[in-house]
Amino acid sequence: MEVDPSPSPPSSRPPPLPGYFDPESSGRREEYRRYRKRMSSSNVSPLLGSSLSKSSEARLLYDGGSIPRRPNAGLLLEDIKQEAQDYSNLEGLDGSRMFSSAKRRASLDGGSASDAAYSSGRQAARQTLKPVKMEDDMYVPHEGETSFTMFASLLDSAIQGLMPFPDVILQFERTCRNASDSIRSAATGKLRVVEDKLMQQKAQLLLDEAASWSLLWCLYGKGNEDLSEELFVPPTTSHQEACRFVAVDLTAQLCLRIVLWLEGLASEALDLEKKVRGSHVGSYLPSSGVWHRTQRYLKRNNNDSTIVKHVDFDAPTREGAQLLPDDKKQDELLLEDIWTLLRAGRLEEASELCRSAGQAWRAATLCPFGGIDMFPSLDALLRNGKSRTLQAIELESGIGRQWRLWKWASYCASEKIAEQDGGCYEMAVYALQCSNLKRVLPICMDWESACWAMARSWLDVQVDLVLSQYQTSRPDGRQLDDDMNGAQNSVGPESWPYHVLDQQPRNITALLQNLHSSDFVHENVSRACREQHRQIEMNLMSGDIAHLLDLLWSWLSPAEEDQNTARPLDDPEMIRFGAHVVLVLRYIFSDEIEDELEEKLVTVGDLIINLYVRYLFSEDQEELVGVYASQLQRDLCINLFVEMMELRLNSSLHTMYKLFLSAVEYLPFSSGDASKASFEEIIERVLSRSRQTKPSKYDEDFSDVAHQHHLQSLQKAMVIQWLCFTPPPSIPDFQMITGKLLIRALMHSNTLFREFSLISMRRVPELPAGPHKLLAILAEPLKQKENLISPEDQEVSDNLQEFEDWHEYYSLDATYRNWLKVEMQNAAVSPDMLSAEENDQAVAAAKETLELAFLLLKKDERPWLDAVESSPFEPSQPIFLELHACAMLCLPSGECMLPDATSCTALTSALYSTANEEDVLHRQLKVDVQVSSRDPCCIEVALRCLAAEGDGYGLHEASDGGLLAAIMAAGFKGELSRFQPGVSMAISRLDAWYSDGNGSVESTAAYIIRGLCRRCCLPETILRSMQPATVTGIPDFREGMLDI
Secondary structure, eight states: OOOOOOOOOOOOOOOOOOOSOOTTTOSOOOTTOSSBOOSSSSSOOOOEEEOOOGGGSOOSSOOSSOOOOOSSHHHHHHHHHHHHHHHHTOOTTOTHHHHHHHHHHHHHTTSSOOOOSSOOSOOSSSOOEEEOBOGGGBOOOOTTOOHHHHHHHHHHHHHHTSSOHHHHHHHHHHHHHHHHHHHHHHHTTTSOHHHHHHHHHHHHHHHHHHHHHHHHIIIIISBOOOOOGGGOOSSOOHHHHHHHHHHHOHHHHHHHHHHHHHHHHHHHHHHHHHHHHOOOTTOOOTTTTSOHHHHHHHHHOOOOTTBOSOOSTTHHHHHTOBOOHHHHHHHHHHHHHHHHHHHTTOHHHHHHHHHHTTOHHHHHHHSHHHHOOOOSSHHHHHHHTTOOHHHHHHHHHOTTHHHHHHHHHHHHHHHHHHHTTOOHHHHHHHHHHTTOHHHHGGGOOSHHHHHHHHHHHHHHHHHHHHHGGGOTTSOTTOOHHHHHHOOOOOOSGGGTTTTSGGGSOSSHHHHHHHHHHOSSSOHHHHHHTTSHHHHHHHHHHHTOHHHHHHHHHHHHSOOSSOOOTTSOTTOHHHHHHHHHHHHHHHHHTSSSOOHHHHHHHHHHHHHHHHHHHHHHHHTTOHHHHHHHHTTSOHHHHHHHHHHHHHHTTTSOHHHHHHHHHHHHHHSOSSOSOTTSOOHHHHHHHHHHHHTSOOOOOOOTTOTTHHHHHHHHHHHHHHTTHHHHSOOOTTSTTHHHHHHHHHHHHHHHHHHHHHHHHTTOOSOOSSOOHHHHHHHHHHHTGGGGHHHHOOTTSHHHHHHHHHHHHHHHHHHHHHHHHHHHHHHHHHHTSOGGGOOHHHHHHHHHHHHHHHHHHHHHHOOSSSOTTOOOEEOSSOTTSOOEEEEEEEEEEEOTTSOBOOOOHHHHHHHHHHHHHTSOHHHHHHTTOEEEEEEOSSOTTOEEEEEEEEOEETBEESEEOSOSOHHHHHHHHHHHHTOOTTSOTTOEEEEEEEEEEEEOTTOOEEEEOHHHHHHHHHHHHHHHHHHHHHHHHHHHTOTTHHHHHHHO
């Protein structure tokens, strides 16, 4: 049972993290705290990831280093078999097998090693946490690792406190992008058309998920940006005032974050396109935008009135004429690329593109006031530095005046281009500068672009309304709300931004509604609103987390009647996403959350997490289930682990051990918190359920009932394996937990031995599977008992002694059955044909059986299975004794007799008749026999009587189990005078306890069951011993039996 783990540095957890929100930084709070304070002013933090890969286990045989040790002999044997199978596959040196085996070995070795910055302390069945690089060098999954493994590893690091949850969200996004890139690169040119299309769709879904994680970080993970006063150089400017407003206004901050999120997605898409296709937006020859063809045309002929007469940039608008088609097309392509760069938030690149194309004038229209970035964000404020250009301009004209003039000019340009049926991208570029949505939305062909245009336009108008207060001509006291709802008759720059107010949404709900049904958006945009991740993102924007949870569960919940054909019933990626969203939101909102949302996160969230755990379990990812199951509520967590352990009971030891580690590492061994599950509770539930009668499918003639019950005894025995695994040394109180598990294994095995002894009395050569399986499982753990448990504890000592008694009994049982097998084989052959060696073998087996029988029966110091026990109750307390059994009625032939109401009544009367009238009256004996509700072939027998001196009170010295054991023994042996002759009870489950007058259990009464076993096993042992003595004629047997 020892574990010799590979050396690794001890893990130390950092101190508790400070809160994410500084209450002094802002006096306003939004529902659920959408924007929260970061731990530091930098967005860079030590990000870690870990791999829970199943391939991390070391190889068994010698590989030039040391031979790793396994925590269980069964695991060791399985490793040897697997290694031998691998080597047996190397038939000669024929390439394919060598390569496949070497590849498999490389995957099992876990790949290349890397230094770990932290250790999770959970390295027993998987690798320690690997460091995750920052930003461009974010963690890339190793070959063979799945996104499920990566997500579990990252979440585990966050739960342990090794990584802030906002950084985990970024890591989730990067993991999805890396997985998408891997799928795209793997599918390129290697698959058929249909398969390639499916893989591309899967890659796109991962990108959609990455976008949702990115939005979640922007809205709920990204910290508030503190505007240091050092950034503001008096006198104040319109850009500084705009940044101040956006930093404190929640609606403007929401718009800003949505805009930055969508621009970030577009920028990522540009980088991906450059990486995949090798193309680059804005790759133009120098001076490609100076209209060379029109210039050459004008030099040759200028009589065409539809062609401009001059080539300055105002000529098309001023003259109402056009460029030559080739120049116009080139201009439109240039403007399309400028629009693409602006859409990605790359204003500087767009300006540089204009200058490189020979249109420096256009760059000036994008970045007025000397190239200053007027976007109201901290990044723009930092890029602008302490430039005095805007201050100088506004000192002369006033704050915001030039701003309004620029907006007004852009508005007029966009409208003029629209009137002249100019280029759509040129119109959109200028309409974007002035929030003229009706001129921007026609070129927004996708959901992201339309949402970005609306949010950007709404943000700019909010800023413009604030800056309009600095106009000297405006009457004092005008409210912004009135401005939003009012109409202005003036059409000049002084009335800006009222020209575009009616195009803007009034709130985030209106913005999202416009995406669904606005007359301006393209049908592709409205259609995209029905996509899963678009719905998720819109719920995140609106802050409706409760509806988001309901939406996820409506997609994922299994339903018998489902009218929604678009629901992903079998979408593991969506199940994974939903589970991680729930867990991330729980931790982000842990300190500040409304009761209604908290209840929703618990109820609906647990359903989603439970579904994901079941999916991982179905995919044989047992090592991952503990990360998620440990986050469930107590009852659900216990029931889930119990179900998984029962389903894996017949699996390989490696599979069982992975599930064992998932439970013991991620759950406390024993919990003082009533709301949290513990490993101890799970094990107790598994042990209890294993002893329950399982409904079985019998043959029509019920001829296999006895066989099915013997198989159930094997399943009962195998449950002990969960108690015999060695926990990893990294968990707290490793030695204490290992010792407790061994003690519990002893106690439960003794309980099973008592039951097995009463169902395996038939004198046949076949060994009873249950007890000998128990002995085989416990053989190795008990070798370490001196190091794990203290025999000074009376309870431990009693259980050890009882185990030794049962070990001795079943050793005799195995020897007797071996003699019986030899004797039956010899009996099938004529005595004349038997050799001397065969006769000697039978005599030797008989002698060994008799020797073991005498040792068991003639124990001088302590009788076998001593049932002496002191009662914990005083005679002054009214205490009852109860004995409950589940049994099968057996005919003398060994076949099962189906019980019915008549036989149960007759058996009840027969059991009463075994006790005298005095005991029935004075001890209030009650007998109840009913057909089992679980198994129609079994009966449930319940005996109850009042405790008496020596039987429930004081010291029980008779070691016979008292009154209840005597009654049950008569039924077991088939010695009931008023019941069918020869019909006995094969008992499969026994429980005895003390109870009060109301029937409440006070404590167990093991002496009753031990006494019952003595009443049944010792006579059977004597009868069995007579067989070899009689057959072989061994002398002195009669004298020995008389002495006993």
